[in-house]
Amino acid sequence: MLYMFHCTDKAGAAEIRASNRATHLAYLEASAERLFVAGPLLSEDGQGMVGSLLIVDCADAADAQAFADNDPYAKAGLFESVTIRPWRRVYPKA
Template identity: 40%
Template structure:
């Protein structure tokens, strides 16, 4: 199943992001190599990030989002996880 993870930056997120980014990317790489990261990146307005992942369950997606270094390191003040159904591209 696909899940959208929206990480909302906290007040100090912009300052923390460059320092924590390497750990965040290291956390994503195994999923990306397994073909489970469909798209990921920051919002250009500086409000946070979006990740679309293919996970077995919502619980797995929530656990992943909550353990991401951006969340545990204080870049994100909160994350949202929502099930997603892709329509395009087919």
């Protein structure tokens, strides 16, 4: 099942994001077969990163939580909040 991860960075945490970006990207690369989509949420001016949005194929809610907990960004304390919800693709039709 697909799960949506909406992660909001803590205010002023740009350095945490920058210093953990390589390990975060390696984590995603190691899970590439599970990723439907992944990328940063941008500030209103489009210049800064303020969070993350991922849609990941997970076995169940516990697997989704484990995926979120093991993200290097989460381990580094980057996120103010993480919302995880089951998600269904409607468009474009597969």
